[in-house]
Amino acid sequence: MAKGAGSQRADDRGALLPKQAREIFRAGTVTHTSGYSRGYAQANLITLPQKQAFDFLLFAQRNPKPCPLLGVLEAGQVSSELLADGDIRTDIPLYRVYRGGQLESEIPDVRDIWRDDLVSFIIGCSFTFESALLDNGVPVEHIAQGKNVPMYRTTIQTNPAGVFSGPMVVSMRPIPAAQVADAVRITSRYPAVHGAPVHVGDPAAIGIEDLNHPDFGEAVDIPAGTIPVFWACGVTPQSVVMESKPEFAICHAPGHMLITDARDLQYQVP
Amino acid sequence: MAKGAGSQRADDRGALLPKQAREIFRAGTVTHTSGYSRGYAQANLITLPQKQAFDFLLFAQRNPKPCPLLGVLEAGQVSSELLADGDIRTDIPLYRVYRGGQLESEIPDVRDIWRDDLVSFIIGCSFTFESALLDNGVPVEHIAQGKNVPMYRTTIQTNPAGVFSGPMVVSMRPIPAAQVADAVRITSRYPAVHGAPVHVGDPAAIGIEDLNHPDFGEAVDIPAGTIPVFWACGVTPQSVVMESKPEFAICHAPGHMLITDARDLQYQVP
Incomplete structure (x- = not known):
């Protein structure tokens, strides 16, 4: 018992x-x-x-x-x-x-x-939309590699409200080029749980210097033929709140x- | 000028x-x-x-x-x-x-x-989803008939919050039986603007006694072959606020x- x-x-x-x-x-x-x-x-x-x-x-x-x-x-x-x-x-x-x-x-x-x-x-x-990705045959690398998802601070600013403001934190999943469209379509159907990606491709464009050094979580190997796809991350509100x-x-x-x-x-x- | x-x-x-x-x-x-x-x-x-x-x-x-x-x-x-x-x-x-x-x-x-x-x-x-219905070939009767949409108080309760609570007000549009599925699918894609219907069919089941006597707006003629479809209405918050x-x-x-x-x-x- x-x-x-x-x-x-x-x-x-x-x-x-x-x-x-x-x-x-x-x-x-x-x-x-x-x-x-x-x-x-x-x-x-x-x-x-x-x-x-x-x-x-x-x-x-x-x-x-x-x-x-x-x-x-x-x-x-x-x-x-x-x-x-x-x-x-x-x-x-x-x-x-x-x-x-x-x-x-x-x-x-x-x-x-x-x-x-x-x-x-x-x-x-994001567990919710990761289940949907897996159920639809889109690989989720950090799960396959037995790691925590890599998360990064970005230069994307959140919309401030009262005492709260600050940069958006994103999670990254490397997605095979042929399945990026599927990943967008599938996660778009979950607007209540982070929804569609906020960025696809070049990490530098959103202020991420090195994918191998995430700010939170663990780095994942990025297989050949995949492209990094970034979703808004639930660490953002916690980070924004604590800064206040x-x-x-x-x-x-x-x-x-x-x-x-x-x-x-x-x-x-x- | x-x-x-x-x-x-x-x-x-x-x-x-x-x-x-x-x-x-x-x-x-x-x-x-x-x-x-x-x-x-x-x-x-x-x-x-x-x-x-x-x-x-x-x-x-x-x-x-x-x-x-x-x-x-x-x-x-x-x-x-x-x-x-x-x-x-x-x-x-x-x-x-x-x-x-x-x-x-x-x-x-x-x-x-x-x-x-x-x-x-x-x-x-609801203007937003009515445009989408029309663009997709689903008729919107009150517009065709040159009237305001009929709205009804229901027995569906809203989820209370603090000082605010009360019944949901719905709008009704008669939809051809063969297009009800389309109407559901199309408005479901607008969760930020009332979204999918809250009820399809029998008005009595949600406390509406007579479709010809709406609580707000105007009654519309209900053409043969259509079924009444009910959407949550933006009059609800105004009504709930004023009751407080x-x-x-x-x-x-x-x-x-x-x-x-x-x-x-x-x-x-x-």
Whole structure:
């Protein structure tokens, strides 16, 4: 019963309902969530005091590609239809707590430090469109190479909102030249989860000096015949928020996502 | 020079750039905007004190079909890239001013009553997807019949946010049975402008007793061989806001829309 999910086989993880996965994390298991609850959307978390909430909501409205909002828990709310019977303070495997923009701690449960004025933003994650790419036969190199996706700061500016502004962070996937059009078409159908690429080709044109030295994640080998394709990345809002040094903030720890009850396909249009 | 745009021929109106149309309205012409600046998105306006702005922005995030936000002007802002070189206080042909949820006046310029704490929400309008329907050969009956679209209060509840909650208002278009699938497919490609229908067929199932007695707009004749198709309507947010009786609010007068610099096609995915 107390057996950690870390020891669960990949097949078992994928078959768990989101509610079951959240129960495992709530009970104390700390693990990356990659591969859990196949077909369901995983999400990023940013929790901020109400004082910053309007500016952040506006930032998301103005920057839907890097900051696709799946849901918002208002001050006083700790659950929603995205996590039925859940609790946003316990159901993510690991949280990061920030004060004044500085990382203070990593803890698996934030109930002790919770405040009634906190607003939680649940933000879409590229796992959703990567599933769609794979299902449609487009290779996703970092998955094939067993690595984290490479991410880069760019010279593309986000649309400012209130106290929030700063450069866009992008993720890069090398795509075979003949499948770039497919990759664009497929990810365009997910506007609620980063959507279409923001740039195709020359990294220098968006201020990336060396693809082999990403700012976040890991470098991937770029196979011959592929071209680098760049998507807006969910690290952008976290980076933009921290640069504004909010008095208090809680985020998920990288790779330790919220598993929502929303199916990936729910975000596909048309 | 002082000649009113009301006397402009339909062809001239359609050919005006959005900036030119806004200049005409700014100079004092009061007219419905139907047919102006063909190919560009027209939009609804709701302006609220900052105190209500977070709740309204959240309402829009939770109800993208009835309340598709194209842009937000923060407190102190009167222009944006949606109305380049424009002024939200003068560039709409006619405004409605509300106090405590009650209509106080209809005026063509709101500079005298403007306040620095006002936040303006620019909301998509069904004109955008109606153009797409017509361009794709799907008839739009109320246009063919020279009427305003019929709109109905329903028993479908919106997702509440803060002080805002209430029933969804829908618009109805009778669609030939063989083209219902086309109408769904085409409007699905415009998630930023009401998107796919919320209901097809039986009006009673969503609380509409008689299609011949709409709550807003005008009844249309329903031709044989068509089926009523219902889309979320931009009247919803206005209705929901007024029910909360905000101390102060400004909206566009019905049919007197903001003509934006955004092209209709800009909102099409993928």
